[in-house]
Amino acid sequence: MAQASIGDSEFDRGTAVTLREPGVYDVQLTSGWTVMDVLNGGHLLAVIGRALGDALPHSDPIAVSAHYLTPAKPGPAVVRTETVRTGRTLSTGQASLFQTDEDGHEVERIRVLSSYGDLAALPDDVRTSAKPPAFPPPERCVTTADGPPPPGDFALIDRLALRMDPATVGWALGAPSGKGEIRAWFEFADGRDADALSLLLTVDALPPTSFDLGLMGWTPTVELTAHIRCRPAPGPLRVAITTRNLAGGFLEEDAEVWDSADRLVAQSRQLARVPRG
Structure with a gap:
């Protein structure tokens, strides 16, 4: 199979947006990127x-903060963007993704300021x-095919080539470490290299740290902020996610993403609800 490239890959097709009118984009969300x-x-x-990279005069995400309002399902959606400010080195915009519910009402799924x-x-x-993060090389790590699948439908995993640090997969065998740590090598299954946009997926693509607890x-995200620090070099990424505090029915997840040149290319923090079992 030919290796997919940036601009011609399953990720690019899955995140494609079509300009309807200035600032408004049509989207077709597909089931291949679902979790439960x-x-x-x-x-x-x-x-x-x-969509924001198309609407704003600058194309690379630097700081992105999202509030998740209602779960999004596969199907048509629309993204509405607004330019808040444009400057010489930074532009700021906001956007929301909407879907139509079964009663024909438009429902906001996620709101972003970037x-x-x-x-x-x-x-x-x-x-x-x-x-x-220090963990074994890819050939000594655990693929998703090496053990039992995560609970529920994780179609997202089939789009990725994850190699998990063996020290953080005890949960898959009924023996979580209790440390709240997940680490893995990250690549796309079709061979596409990472870029700045795909890092927005990478920071939230591993199994949640709640599993290791x-x-x-399902561990639904309430808010997620990502900082993209530089464009990643070709090759697999190393991702480390940790949780230090679970309280009041919520937990935080801090993520670091490192590229093949040992550069910290992305960081994120999110607040998520504790699974209800």
């Missing part, structure tokens, strides 16, 4: 991110104490 029959939050963020820029134009000075089931 609802669209994955990172995938929805990438759909809206593509700053966009040109990642290639950022200075190359890096001063950091952050280090790439022994809490199985």
Whole structure:
């Protein structure tokens, strides 16, 4: 099979938007990006991110904050964008994704506020104490085909080539570590390389850390903020997600994404509801 490329891949087709009129985009959400029959939050963020990248004068997401209002299902949708401010190096926009319910009423699914820029134009000075996550090379990690599938329908996993750190997959065998950690090598199953837009999916594509806490089931995102730091180099990404505090029926997930050049290319934090079992 020929390797898919940026612009011609399942991810690009799944996040495609069609301009209806200035600032308004039609979308067809497909079932291949679902988790327990609802669209994955990172995938929805990438759909809206593509629309904003088209609507704004700058094309690269820098800071993206999303509030998830109602679950999105496969089917037609519309994204409405608004330019809030345009500057020399950054543009700010907001967007919402809507679907029509069975009664014919338009329902808002997700609302996003974003700053966009040109990642290639950022200075190359890096001063950091952050280090790439340490876990085994891909050939010593666990693929999704190596163990029992996650609970429920995870069609999203078939779009990806995840190789999980063996230390963070005990939940799949009924022995979660209780640490709230998930780590994996991330690639698209069709071989597409990562880009700035796809990082919006990557930060929310792994099994939730609630699984490693022994809490199985849908873990719906309430709010997610992603920072895209630079365009990733070709090759697999390393993703590490942690939860330190579960309280009041909510947990946070902090994600770091590192590229093949050992650069921290994306960070995120989200607040999610604890699975109800």
